[in-house]
Amino acid sequence: xxxxxxxxxxxxxxxxxxxxxxxxxxxxxxxxxxxxxxxxxxxxxxxxxxxxxxxxxxxxxxxxxxxxxxxxxxxxxxxxxxxxxxxxxxxxxxxxxxxxxxxxxxxxxxxxxxxxxxxxxxxxxxxxxxxxxxxxxxxxxxxxxxx
Amino acid sequence: xxxxxxxxxxxxxxxxxxxxxxxxxxxxxxxxxxxxxxxxxxxxxxxxxxxxxxxxxxxxxxxxxxxxxxxxxxxxxxxxxxxxxxxxxxxxxxxxxxxxxxxxxxxxxxxxxxxxxxxxxxxxxxxxxxxxxxxxxxxxxxxxxxx
DNA sequence: TTCTTTTTGCAACTAAGTTGCAAATAATAT
DNA sequence: ATATTATTTGCAACTTAGTTGCAAAAAGAA
Ligand SMILES: [Mn+2]
Ligand SMILES: [Mn+2]
Ligand SMILES: [Zn+2]
Ligand SMILES: [Zn+2]
Numbered sequence: 001x002x003x004x005x006x007x008x009x010x011x012x013x014x015x016x017x018x019x020x021x022x023x024x025x026x027x028x029x030x031x032x033x034x035x036x037x038x039x040x041x042x043x044x045x046x047x048x049x050x051x052x053x054x055x056x057x058x059x060x061x062x063x064x065x066x067x068x069x070x071x072x073x074x075x076x077x078x079x080x081x082x083x084x085x086x087x088x089x090x091x092x093x094x095x096x097x098x099x100x101x102x103x104x105x106x107x108x109x110x111x112x113x114x115x116x117x118x119x120x121x122x123x124x125x126x127x128x129x130x131x132x133x134x135x136x137x138x139x140x141x142x143x144x145x146x147x
Numbered sequence: 148x149x150x151x152x153x154x155x156x157x158x159x160x161x162x163x164x165x166x167x168x169x170x171x172x173x174x175x176x177x178x179x180x181x182x183x184x185x186x187x188x189x190x191x192x193x194x195x196x197x198x199x200x201x202x203x204x205x206x207x208x209x210x211x212x213x214x215x216x217x218x219x220x221x222x223x224x225x226x227x228x229x230x231x232x233x234x235x236x237x238x239x240x241x242x243x244x245x246x247x248x249x250x251x252x253x254x255x256x257x258x259x260x261x262x263x264x265x266x267x268x269x270x271x272x273x274x275x276x277x278x279x280x281x282x283x284x285x286x287x288x289x290x291x292x293x294x
Numbered sequence: 295t296t297c298t299t300t301t302t303g304c305a306a307c308t309a310a311g312t313t314g315c316a317a318a319t320a321a322t323a324t
Numbered sequence: 325a326t327a328t329t330a331t332t333t334g335c336a337a338c339t340t341a342g343t344t345g346c347a348a349a350a351a352g353a354a
Binding site for chain 1 (some may be wrong): 296302303
């Protein structure tokens with residue numbers, strides 16, 4: 001897991017959960033706090049391992065992540081390496097502030113492209129869009145692996 | 148699997164394999180032919196199941212796909228549902244003709260966005276690109292699932 | 295507190311893909 | 325056409341990420 005951005009108190013975590021009508025259980029509080037302290041998306045495995053060190057079962061962590069995701073409190077990223085990653089929604093449930101993600105195919109590092117927007121351009125005016133876009137993932141070679 | 152686009156003869160398949168210095172085995176020929184006849188990316192599972200009906204072992208099919216991918220004869224798509232998909236490179240090994248892909252999160256359908264280009268735009272001039280992009284994946288709700 | 299509903303831990307299971315190794319096959323040399 | 329050598333295959337066992345059923349525990353409401 002990565003370095004703490006800042007610590008979220010138990011009370012703050014509880015407030016976030018209550019805001020989405022979720023029960024405040026120890027596991028969910030721990031998940032919210034862990035995700036909050038992360039500076040990049042966290043894999044389910046990392047989180048399950050970290051929190052099993054505090055006595056939580058991995059199935060509980062997986063279930064918590066799914067529940068928080070369904071409540072739009074966390075974003076679930078499927079980046080193509082068959083390992084799920086999660087990040088706390090910037091706004092705790094509103095579903096705003098989506099951004100594309102970049103994954104390096106060499107080192108596996110994942111970056112939030114918060115300062116970028118993506119544009120899909122039809123090459124001719126007769127092709128129609130495939131649908132409404134909800135997630136954009138870009139893969140390639142990161143600057144560290146290229147240089 | 149999807150309907151045949153056109154049939155590729157054994158000799159044509161062999162020529163493609165030889166062009167990349169790969170041995171012409173029955174399994175690899177069958178994989179090339181199957182991928183050629185597909186109109187959309189094919190999952191490893193579909194292909195392994197189809198070809199196991201002809202006596203090939205699934206491990207052989209998985210290995211063939213990996214080898215053909217490493218030779219740039221086929222493109223491997225990781226679309227986020229932990230199931231790999233493959234398509235024949237349009238130009239049999241040159242690595243050109245890349246295009247973004249769209250996956251519907253509702254019905255799972257995958258579309259090649261051959262007629263689209265993608266543009267990553269920095270929101271300010273001081274943010275730098277994350278690296279060199281090699282694959283773009285867009286997920287969302289397809290028109291059929293939206294209407 | 296008591297009651298009711300939701301959540302948890304456990305262990306067993308699933309799905310997709312990988313691996314070691316002896317036997318079979320492809321390409322090459324004779 | 326046959327022998328030689330390197331590569332590929334089939335098999336079965338394994339791995340990894342995640343899921344599930346169910347009884348016990350915990351949360352929130354009364
Ligand atoms: Mn992000
Ligand atoms: Mn395609
Ligand atoms: Zn990298
Ligand atoms: Zn759809």
